[in-house]
Amino acid sequence: xxxxxxxxxxxxxxxxxxxxxxxxxxxxxxxxxxxxxxxxxxxxxxxxxxxxxxxxxxxxxxxxxxxxxxxxxxxxxxxxxxxxxxxxxxxxxxxxxxxxxxxxxxxxxxxxxxxxxxxxxxxxxxxxxxxxxxxxxxxxxxxxxxxxxxxxxxxxxxxxxxxxxxxxxxxxxxxxxxxxxxxxxxxxxxxxxxxxxxxxxxxxxxxxxxxxxxxxxxxxxxxxxxxxxxxxxxxxxxxxxxxxxxxxxxxxxxxxxxxxxxxxxxxxxxxxxxxxxxxxxxxxxxxxxxxxxxxxxxxxxxxxxxxxxxxxxxxxxxxxxxxxxxxxxxxxxxxxxxxxxxxxxxxxxxxxxxxxxxxxxxxxxxxxxxxxxxxxxxxxxxxxxxxxxxxxxxxxxxxxxxxxxxxxxxxxxxxxxxxxxxxxxxxxxxxxxxxxxxxxxxxxxxxxxxxxxxxxxxxxxxxxxxxxxxxxxxxxxxxxxxxxxxxxxxxxxxxxxxxxxxxxxxxxxxxxxxxxxxxxxxxxxxxxxxxxxxxxxxxxxxx
Numbered sequence: 440x441x442x443x444x445x446x447x448x449x450x451x452x453x454x455x456x457x458x459x460x461x462x463x464x465x466x467x468x469x470x471x472x473x474x475x476x477x478x479x480x481x482x483x484x485x486x487x488x489x490x491x492x493x494x495x496x497x498x499x500x501x502x503x504x505x506x507x508x509x510x511x512x513x514x515x516x517x518x519x520x521x522x523x524x525x526x527x528x529x530x531x532x533x534x535x536x537x538x539x540x541x542x543x544x545x546x547x548x549x550x551x552x553x554x555x556x557x558x559x560x561x562x563x564x565x566x567x568x569x570x571x572x573x574x575x576x577x578x579x580x581x582x583x584x585x586x587x588x589x590x591x592x593x594x595x596x597x598x599x600x601x602x603x604x605x606x607x608x609x610x611x612x613x614x615x616x617x618x619x620x621x622x623x624x625x626x627x628x629x630x631x632x633x634x635x636x637x638x639x640x641x642x643x644x645x646x647x648x649x650x651x652x653x654x655x656x657x658x659x660x661x662x663x664x665x666x667x668x669x670x671x672x673x674x675x676x677x678x679x680x681x682x683x684x685x686x687x688x689x690x691x692x693x694x695x696x697x698x699x700x701x702x703x704x705x706x707x708x709x710x711x712x713x714x715x716x717x718x719x720x721x722x723x724x725x726x727x728x729x730x731x732x733x734x735x736x737x738x739x740x741x742x743x744x745x746x747x748x749x750x751x752x753x754x755x756x757x758x759x760x761x762x763x764x765x766x767x768x769x770x771x772x773x774x775x776x777x778x779x780x781x782x783x784x785x786x787x788x789x790x791x792x793x794x795x796x797x798x799x800x801x802x803x804x805x806x807x808x809x810x811x812x813x814x815x816x817x818x819x820x821x822x823x824x825x826x827x828x829x830x831x832x833x834x835x836x837x838x839x840x841x842x843x844x845x846x847x848x849x850x851x852x853x854x855x856x857x858x859x860x861x862x863x864x865x866x867x868x869x870x871x872x873x874x875x876x877x878x879x880x881x882x883x884x885x886x887x888x889x890x891x892x893x894x895x896x897x898x899x900x901x902x903x904x905x906x907x908x909x910x911x912x913x914x915x916x917x918x919x920x921x922x923x924x925x926x927x928x929x930x931x932x933x934x935x936x937x938x939x940x941x942x943x944x945x946x947x948x949x950x951x952x953x954x955x956x957x958x959x960x961x962x963x964x965x966x967x968x969x970x971x972x973x974x975x976x977x978x979x980x981x982x
Contacts, residue, residue: 441594444543445644447504451496453640454511458493460639460649461486461632468635471628473619474910475886475897477974480824481628484521484798488528489636491518491800498739504542508535513709513716516831517805521798523629525827526560526572528801530633533559546598550587553580553602564827570617572629578609596645603641606634622892676703676720679743680727684715690734693837698730705809707802709835720745767860767867768813771851772799772821775942775971778848785855788813794972798825804832808840815864817871818842819851839864843871847880848970849937849980879928879981881906883921884974886913902976917976918952922959928981929960936963937980939970944977 445453461468461482468482495514499506512535515528537555541548557580561567582605583598590598610630614621642649680703684690692715696708703721715734721727724742731737769787773779774794782790789807793799808816816838820829823846833840841864845851857874858867886901897903897913904912904924912923925936936956940949946969953967963981970978 442596442644443594444545445504445549445595446543447502447507449644450504450544451499451502451507453643454489454493454496454507456643456649457636457639458486458489460642461489461635463649464635465632468628468632470888471625471631473623473625474892474903474905475888475890475899476884476903476905477887478884479628479887480521480798481523482632484524484824485527485629485632485636487800488515488519488521488524491515492528492531494518500738504544505535505538505540508538509714511535516835517707517709517802518800519828519831520800521824522827523572523632524798525801525831526563526629527633527636528831529560529563530556530576533557544595546587546590546595549595549598549602550580550583553583556580568617570613570615570620571627572633574613574616575606575609575627575630575633578612579603579606596641599641599644603634603637606637610634619892623890674720674745676705676722677745678721678724679718679745680721680724680741681716681718682728682731682737682740684717684731684735685738686713687715687735688713690715695730695734696837699727702726705806707805707809764812764814766814767858768811768816769819769855770804770807770811770816771819772825774821774848774975775973777939777969777971779971781852781968781970782855785852787819787855788816793825794822798822799828801828801831801835804829805836808832808836808838813838815839815841817858817867819845819854821845821848821851841868843868843875845875847878847882848939848978849878849880850875852937852980853878853982877982879906879933881911881924881928881977881979881981882975883917883924883977883979885976918955921952921977921979922956924979925956925960925981928979929963933960933963933981935966935980935982936960937966937968937982939968939972939978939980941970941972941975941977943973949977 465482465486469479472479492511492514495510496507499510512531515531519525519528533556534552536559537552544552557576560573560576567573579602583602610626613627613630620627639649692708692710696706699706699719702723703719705720707718709716717731719727728737728740770789771782771787772793773782773790779790788811791799791803791807804818818829818840820826826844829842833842843854845854853874854871857870882905884903886897886899886903889899890897893910895910895913901913901915902917902920903910904920906928911927912920914920938949938953949967953965957965972978
């Protein structure tokens with residue numbers, strides 16, 4: 440029997456199948472990295488983002504279509520990791536907007552929803568690039584809009600199937616639109632991830648089996664904010680308290696957040712039309728619930744004793760944070776323990792562990808932001824693939840946030856050195872952005888596959904040197920590749936070179952390399968320090 444419409448229950452099933460299908464195929468998406476580096480994470484990021492959306496659906500107490508759509512959107516928004524995950528969250532946001540006031544989705548509604556999803560995602564990216572996940576979403580929306588009249592007497596399954604075909608054709612075209620994809624011989628990884636989600640959704644729609652059954656542990660995580668990475672010393676208030684306020688159209692979320700901040704920390708208040716999600720660490724869960732009840736009925740109420748979960752801490756060690764507001768705070772992403780210590784020495788307030796191998800989520804930024812009592816907070820993503828998550832945290836937070844668009848660790852260090860506590864926020868922002876433009880950054884790692892890119896023939900396990908988004912040197916010997924890379928980066932005005940060695944490099948070997956380079960580049964001063972980053976032998980700064 441053919442289907443004419445999709446209701447909320449079926450949409451939820453389609454989301455679940457989409458999440459499972461992407462989880463099955465995330466490694467294949469990770470491997471589509473343009474550069475043959477060992478940290479491809481697009482599939483992992485998209486899977487974590489979409490799984491967070493489905494986790495939210497497992498806690499939903501109804502199957503109303505719009506509730507399903509907006510709950511998935513909210514989960515993806517908070518859980519978004521990497522640029523592809525952020526764009527995916529915006530596609531879901533647009534989907535939810537298109538589903539508003541609908542009880543079911545018919546073929547015409549599907550056209551409207553795809554158009555809304557595409558428009559929302561494009562608006563979220565400052566400079567949309569064709570040949571990416573955006574192109575795949577756009578071409579599916581265009582196909583649906585231009586051809587829906589041909590499906591008047593056909594089922595929604597047939598329409599959806601042909602939209603998928605249009606999406607796969609769009610995916611195949613991405614190398615023609617983005618030369619770097621064509622040279623590397625791959626399609627866009629974000630677009631491929633989106634197609635795996637939609638192919639899974641189609642199998643849910645048509646009651647087909649996935650390749651193999653997997654568990655996403657969707658029922659294991661009942662809380663919509665993950666505090667599992669907290670350490671005992673991070674705990675100021677002992678009870679993790681969460682709930683959702685229903686029918687809260689007229690509620691003032693800022694008033695609620697101000698009150699919760701007065702009785703706790705790590706506050707998160709997200710309003711989505713008529714519901715408000717609340718997360719707070721407090722010593723008075725009852726007060727948090729009572730305040731929520733003043734705005735509307737509560738659901739998904741949950742309290743966890745964090746000290747009990749993480750091991751008992753003597754009460755004498757628990758000190759409430761009564762610090763007064765300070766003018767500035769800083770949040771930076773660190774890929775290694777050495778960089779974490781460097782950041783702390785430079786005065787960075789909070790450090791998020793992550794980077795090349797694990798991109799922090801929007802929530803990770805929000806959690807650290809909420810721990811800082813400062814008039815202005817600067818965020819340093821330190822990776823191009825983390826920038827959109829930082830921007831999304833800035834948009835969600837009600838604090839005064841400035842994202843400094845650092846794409847490398849050396850840029851972050853240069854920005855912090857340019858910071859002047861005597862200047863105002865805007866002047867500091869300008870100075871830090873100018874500083875990051877003066878730094879040449881580079882990374883040295885190894886190739887995970889044979890490829891040809893930028894005119895270089897690269898063999899698997901060769902050492903590769905990367906700068907400014909290009910592979911600039913390759914070879915079998917680490918020191919020789921570093922030397923060749925620096926030959927291309929050091930100019931007449933260069934005066935200072937920093938080498939940050941990773942966890943797979945011995946200190947003695949790094950020092951020997953420094954001595955060799957100092958003789959070759961005698962007009963430059965050298966600094967060597969332990970970064971502790973995985974997979975990347977060296978992170979280099981040339982100033």
